[in-house]
Amino acid sequence: MTNKPVRVALVGAGSIAEGAHLPALAAQGDRVQIVAACDVDPERVKSFCDTHGIPGAYTDLGEMLEQARPDLVHLCTPPSLHAEQARQCLLAGAWVWLEKPPCLSLAEYDVITEAEQAGGAYASVVFQHRFGAAGRHTADLIASGGLGRPLVAHCSTTWYRPHSYYEVPWRGTWDSEGGGPTMGHGIHQMDLLLALLGDWTEVTAVVGRLDRDVETEDVSMAIVRFDSGAMATVVNSVLSPREESYIRVDLTDATVEVKHLYGYGNDDWTYTPAPHVDDQERVARWSAPAGDEPSSHAAQLTALLDAHDRGERPPVSGADGRRTLELVTAVYRSAFTRSTVARADLTPADPFYHRLHGDTDGWAPSSSRSSTSTESE
Numbered sequence: 001m002t003n004k005p006v007r008v009a010l011v012g013a014g015s016i017a018e019g020a021h022l023p024a025l026a027a028q029g030d031r032v033q034i035v036a037a038c039d040v041d042p043e044r045v046k047s048f049c050d051t052h053g054i055p056g057a058y059t060d061l062g063e064m065l066e067q068a069r070p071d072l073v074h075l076c077t078p079p080s081l082h083a084e085q086a087r088q089c090l091l092a093g094a095w096v097w098l099e100k101p102p103c104l105s106l107a108e109y110d111v112i113t114e115a116e117q118a119g120g121a122y123a124s125v126v127f128q129h130r131f132g133a134a135g136r137h138t139a140d141l142i143a144s145g146g147l148g149r150p151l152v153a154h155c156s157t158t159w160y161r162p163h164s165y166y167e168v169p170w171r172g173t174w175d176s177e178g179g180g181p182t183m184g185h186g187i188h189q190m191d192l193l194l195a196l197l198g199d200w201t202e203v204t205a206v207v208g209r210l211d212r213d214v215e216t217e218d219v220s221m222a223i224v225r226f227d228s229g230a231m232a233t234v235v236n237s238v239l240s241p242r243e244e245s246y247i248r249v250d251l252t253d254a255t256v257e258v259k260h261l262y263g264y265g266n267d268d269w270t271y272t273p274a275p276h277v278d279d280q281e282r283v284a285r286w287s288a289p290a291g292d293e294p295s296s297h298a299a300q301l302t303a304l305l306d307a308h309d310r311g312e313r314p315p316v317s318g319a320d321g322r323r324t325l326e327l328v329t330a331v332y333r334s335a336f337t338r339s340t341v342a343r344a345d346l347t348p349a350d351p352f353y354h355r356l357h358g359d360t361d362g363w364a365p366s367s368s369r370s371s372t373s374t375e376s377e
Contacts, residue, residue, distance in 0.1 A: 005033040006305060009068055009094075011061060011085060012076035013039040013048035016099055021074050022052060024297035031305060036068035061085060065092040072308065075099060079184075080176040083108035086123050090115035095308060096123040097301070100187055102321060104178035106329055106346060107354045109322055116318070124304055124314040125321040127191040131303060132295030134269045138256055139195050141286060148252030148274070153232035155193045155247050157186035158240035159261075163212060165238075172214030179356045180216035182207065182331050186236030189245050191316075191324040193234070196249060199227045199323065203330040204340045211239055216357075222331045234331070253277050254286065265294040332356040 008025060010017050017037075025032050036056030039045035049057040058064035065073075065088065073089045074097045075082055083103045086096045090112070102125040103109050112123050129135060141147050159181070170176035177184055194200065205222035212218040222234040230249075245264075248257045255272040258264055271286040293299050300316070307314035330341040333352040346352065351359040 005030055006308060007035045007069065007071045008032050008074065009036040009038065009056075009064060009070035009072075010034070010054075010074045010076055011038045011064075012078075012099075013037055013041070013045045014076060017074070017076040018048070020297045021076055024301045027298040028301060028305065032072075035070055036064050038064045061088055065089060065094065070094050072097065072304075078170045078176055079104055079178055080170065083111050086112045087115040090119040090121045090123060093119055093121055095121045095304075095314075097304060098123055098125050100126050101178055101183050101328075102325060104175075105353065105355050106322070106325060107348065109325055113318060113322075122307075122313050122317050123321075124317040125324075126297065126300065127188060127316050127321070127324065128297050128300040129188050129192040129264070129295045130195045130316065131293070131299035132264055132266075133289040133291045133293040134258070134264065134266045135192060135195065135295060137289030138258075138269065141256075142196055142249070142251070143198075147249075147254045147256060147271075147286065150197055150226070150228055150230040150249055150251050152250040153193065153197060153230060153248060154235075155186075155189050155232055156235045157181065157189045157245055158235060158237045159185055159243045159245075160241050161185075161212070161238040166212060166214055172212065172216055174215055174355065174357050177216065179328070179332060180207075180209075180214060180218055180220070181236040181238045182217065182220040183328055183356065185238060186220070186234070187324060187328055189247060190234060190236075190327055193224075193232060193247055194324055194327065196247070197226050197228065197230055197232065200327055200330075200343065201225050201227055202340050202342045203327065203334050205234075205331040205334040207332065207335040217335075220331055220335065222334070224327070254283075256286075260295075263295045266292050329353070329356060333358065 034054050037045055037049050037054050038058040038061055042059050045057045056068045072095045075085055076099050079101045082098055089096045116122055166172040202225045203222050207217035207220040209217050210219055218239055219237045224232045224234055243261055245261055246259050253274050258269045260268045273283050304314045326346055329346055329352055334341040336358055
């Protein structure tokens with residue numbers, strides 16, 4: 001442990017760096033020092049650095065790593081770049097915080113893990129919804145049996161993205177975004193669901209491309225069975241005018257729900273006791289998390305920096321970060337193969353391990369808005 005601030009660099013000077021990562025870093029005060037930013041667009045990175053008082057502006061990642069020598073790199077670039085950029089940072093000895101999606105496939109995730117072992121640093125994924133006070137409190141209650149045994153759950157990410165959203169060249173393609181709302185939007189709520197219910201065992205899913213002119217899906221639906229025996233429905237959509245992020249878990253003693261859009265606070269969670277639960281003191285404890293930390297990049301960054309100070313593997317890294325990508329992969333594999341998928345199926349011998357649409361080319365391109373088939377060409 002040291003009293004020196006953690007030297008931080010940002011790679012990618014776009015909206016997510018500006019709107020989420022810089023505020024999260026600002027919330028850390030003197031604990032961090034932003035030493036550099038890197039972007040392929042020299043004018044954009046110069047403007048970004050000038051605006052925010054960042055001393056080093058770079059267009060080459062290797063040069064930045066060598067000259068600025070950051071302790072931690074925030075990767076805010078498109079997901080198709082993450083695996084190689086993370087590998088380069090890790091081999092240089094810098095920790096990495098990866099925006100979601102972490103990479104395009106389990107194969108790429110394992111490349112990152114191998115680089116961790118070689119470089120001695122760690123890579124963590126931005127899954128900030130685990131880190132709100134109410135979410136941590138609920139996860140602890142479920143894990144301890146304080147709400148009874150989990151039985152049934154619903155997980156929905158029903159958002160709206162207009163056609164213009166996909167005019168950005170890397171969005172909606174298998175090669176650059178890796179997938180549709182299952183990968184790029186619902187992955188946050190799916191990660192929170194796993195934080196609440198633990199490991200999953202099997203998935204049965206369908207995907208469709210109903211309205212957006214994209215290569216990937218614009219909606220998916222899945223049924224997930226967990227190690228505990230609990231079962232959940234998962235819905236991901238970018239076609240929903242009334243937007244909502246929602247999780248409901250029915251347990252033997254209570255129903256717990258959270259409704260929000262892009263982040264929650266304590267007041268967004270509700271607990272409904274089962275008819276046989278008449279202990280009002282117990283019910284009051286359910287909705288009383290320690291503190292009121294909302295889910296946010298700042299909340300997760302605090303936990304990441306704590307781990308960095310201790311020299312320990314951070315949350316949402318290694319196997320802990322991989323299991324959410326495994327669930328995403330299983331949704332696509334199930335939909336494209338029209339089969340139920342177990343975690344054991346996702347091996348390097350399986351084509352879906354290497355890319356989320358497997359060895360297919362997705363849907364026939366002739367009529368994307370009318371096509372709901374999951375068959376390959």
